[in-house]
Amino acid sequence: MGREEMPALPRAKLRVPMPLKLTVPELQAIAKRIRREIIEMIGAAKSGHPGGSLSAVEMIVTLYFHVMRHDPQNPKWPDRDRFILSKGHAAPVLYAAMAECGYTPLDQLNTLRKLGSMYQGHPDVRFIPSLEASTGSLGEGVSLALGMALAARMNGSPSRTFVMLGDGEIQEGQVWESAMFAAFYKVDNLVALVDYNGIQLDGFVKDIMEVAPLAAKWRAFGWHTVEIDGHNIPVLQAAFKEASETKGKPTAIIAHTIKGKGVSFMENNPKFHGTAPTPDEVKLALQELQ
């Protein structure tokens, strides 16, 4: 099925700067479209990380189309809100969202991971200058976000910074160095989202290196903590609103998600952390994502 046959975005509503005033069903439609793009991109690339891209879709859609103030026509707008994908291996979900916003060409998504493509294996600002950061080595995103959030605070800018981490990623010690720092400096224009899908490359997080109790850990490090269903858009909207109203503390949103969400044979299956679907699996997945 070609791209032209896909359900169209309500493009007439696109205007800048973001966010758009979209209804929840419209946001859900974008989420479905992005899921299809993720499958197609990774299928075409024959390598990549579908599971953790699919688990993050609603969070990314809510951020890019409902929460963040940003302007695809003016990506370097100094007062924009910023997003950092600390779990850089989920690049396909970010690329699809940025393409849907108009930052980058939709019709090149399927060049993912190919020589010369702007859609590099992990986010790379050298290829897409409108990305906020190059990422891919786990554990570094909150620190990066802190530098940006503190710079905004020093400049008196309303800019807020959002950073998404994987649940396996938080096994990295640097995450906790940065968590301690953020609370100590009361960086309340910073929001960390943990994509708590319970699976990392080698298997289930609980079997590799347990991270629970996750919310309690962030709370103990001095963060305002919200624990939610990461696929429920209205719930996500409420959580981001709560974060924006929380002063004197950074906010951590612990989002319970399903790895591979939306594609039955990928859901909760560690195999699809870092394995591309075969052409037949792509067909099956796209049928499910009608």
Add this chain to the structure above:
Amino acid sequence: MTPTKPKFDLKLGMATREAFGKALVVAGRENQDIVVCDADLSKSTYTSLFHHEFPDRFFSCGIAEANMVAIAGGFAYAGKIPVVASFSCFVINKGFEQLRVTVAYPKLNVKVVGTHSGISIGEYGPSQMSVEETGLACSLPGFVVISPADEVSATALVLAAIKHVGPVFIRTGRMKAPIVYPADQKFEIGKAIELTEGSDVTVIATGLLVAEAIRAQVALEAEGISVRVIDIHTIKPLDRDAIRRAASETGAIVVAEEHLIDGGLGVRVAQIVAETHPCVMEFVGIHDTYAESGTPEQLLDKYGLVSRDVIAAVRRALNRKK
């Protein structure tokens, strides 16, 4: 015979780390975008001076170098000019992954200053000694790596590094350093300085070893050996032309540095010599070992980093050149 005034009196000046801390305050007054991060060593790195004058632009990061380096990356993405400082061994080793992916890969405008470099930190022992940093810092694509010899060059090069757009690593020392340069000396990143003319052999030195090279030159001159001394204050990018000329005009090169020979300046100079004008080379540096506690003077002596060792290397080079 009337004694001529020596070209270099090598009077003891301030440590290069102190010159850095003072220069940083000067830079901070001129440029509001400079922010400074330190990892609980600000009294030793002299960033405490900046903290005192600009408390709103100073961030104590606690003992967490990885986070500190990556925060600097975030600052740079947002248009600030972050300067991060710690003991060299901690910032380069504990922050290396962050220097690589967060700073070097997107080529961010971050300045990294390592203090207490080399073994002349003395009594603290090898866990605090940085002897691998030249190799590590130079391995990062796009990084400029600076190693000043004295307070004059440290001051000028810190200011030049801040004006340079892109990542820079600066290597500074704990000990008071002999003053090599007149106060009005001009420095340019990447441009080596020929301190003495010479035709028999060249000593290429950096950091504290520049003064030792000068002492060696004075002693050898008395024997009628003409030594060219070159200060390589910028280890990356290297002054290819100065090295090529030294090789072709003197036919023998000794490289002297307070660093492991593996991965050090000498290896980098040898590459350029091999590519331009192959000649005899000898190396003064630390030979594949970690040092120990002792006074800085004792350690420099024991590990072969004084003028005596430069002189011995020159003699070896001249013997091989024959």
